[in-house]
Amino acid sequence: MKTSLGAVTLAFPLPAFLVGSYDANGRANIMTAAWGGIASSDPPCLSVSIRPSRWSYAAILANRAFTVSIPDSRLAAAADYAGLVSGRDHDKFAQAGLTAVRAEKVNAPYVGESPVAIECELYKTLDLGAHTLFVGRIVDVKAEEGLIKSGGGLDMAGVDPIVFNSGGDYHRVGESVGQAFAIGKSFKSPK
Amino acid sequence: MKTSLGAVTLAFPLPAFLVGSYDANGRANIMTAAWGGIASSDPPCLSVSIRPSRWSYAAILANRAFTVSIPDSRLAAAADYAGLVSGRDHDKFAQAGLTAVRAEKVNAPYVGESPVAIECELYKTLDLGAHTLFVGRIVDVKAEEGLIKSGGGLDMAGVDPIVFNSGGDYHRVGESVGQAFAIGKSFKSPK
Numbered sequence: 078m079k080t081s082l083g084a085v086t087l088a089f090p091l092p093a094f095l096v097g098s099y100d101a102n103g104r105a106n107i108m109t110a111a112w113g114g115i116a117s118s119d120p121p122c123l124s125v126s127i128r129p130s131r132w133s134y135a136a137i138l139a140n141r142a143f144t145v146s147i148p149d150s151r152l153a154a155a156a157d158y159a160g161l162v163s164g165r166d167h168d169k170f171a172q173a174g175l176t177a178v179r180a181e182k183v184n185a186p187y188v189g190e191s192p193v194a195i196e197c198e199l200y201k202t203l204d205l206g207a208h209t210l211f212v213g214r215i216v217d218v219k220a221e222e223g224l225i226k227s228g229g230g231l232d233m234a235g236v237d238p239i240v241f242n243s244g245g246d247y248h249r250v251g252e253s254v255g256q257a258f259a260i261g262k263s264f265k266s267p268k
Numbered sequence: 269m270k271t272s273l274g275a276v277t278l279a280f281p282l283p284a285f286l287v288g289s290y291d292a293n294g295r296a297n298i299m300t301a302a303w304g305g306i307a308s309s310d311p312p313c314l315s316v317s318i319r320p321s322r323w324s325y326a327a328i329l330a331n332r333a334f335t336v337s338i339p340d341s342r343l344a345a346a347a348d349y350a351g352l353v354s355g356r357d358h359d360k361f362a363q364a365g366l367t368a369v370r371a372e373k374v375n376a377p378y379v380g381e382s383p384v385a386i387e388c389e390l391y392k393t394l395d396l397g398a399h400t401l402f403v404g405r406i407v408d409v410k411a412e413e414g415l416i417k418s419g420g421g422l423d424m425a426g427v428d429p430i431v432f433n434s435g436g437d438y439h440r441v442g443e444s445v446g447q448a449f450a451i452g453k454s455f456k457s458p459k
Contacts, residue, residue, distance in 0.1 A: 082416070089338045113305060114305040115277045115278075115282065145279065156452070158453070205307055218274070226436070230278070233439055249445055252439065256437045257436060
């Protein structure tokens, strides 16, 4: 039996993206964003939703660039910290003991300690009210060498990403429950 | 040491949303979407990216409504199936043994067996090239009663959502690694 929760912003799973940008002073900054994901295949796009009040907002518009670093479970506290304070008055990289690495193809920094970093050029924006959706064109994805599987893609256990539970806690990703584009074939013929 | 993978559509974690709509014949349909998430707080919005060739595309535009059902790990094969065939020539609900429940507030069906269902009115669209971003205004979220935590939010282990690994497999969500808006406080004062 289902109960109505009203018009709340819940979905599962949500990520904990670390969105990197350089501010007007050239200082590397990150913010945590649980509201974002891949948005298109051609051009390859990623979206993140950001409030205009955030320090990263003007920075991304000015540089037309941002990165998304994927924190692993060891970086959960650092990722949480990056959502608690503002880059306006905090050097989050220094304070959280993270390394700001200048992206290769866009004018933005990523988190050196993250297993995966995504470099984006700002492609489109969409005003949604409280948040603006920033759509980035993905120009490169970088991953730690050992995580790349022979058949392509990345090893999920190796990436060890964190999943955000709205209003709750962060979780690791657990065991595999089946191969994509494969386990559903059992339903293809009528029973 | 990081290696470049090029401009690929990878991010972690990605969801496996089941997007529900009624087609022009009034038949309930679902499609699987790994590219989507929460997009704004006010109005509460959710986005999913859909190719114009998909059967759901015209259906959502015609009804200005869709739902997102969150599959749990027992529904992984059904979720995979919904991404393998088209509603143009398959009754996916029947074939996967799922129950199409008419949403209460919008003209779209959701998956009765899903622990969580999100009812959306189409709010905005954004053409991104190969995919169009559909932004829905969340009008209600329904969850199985036993999953609602006393402090608000839902019990992650109870929801048991699946995480999609691009080009790979589906995973369950694992153990908690800390409380959000809490574990990062350790970095707030200089060491």
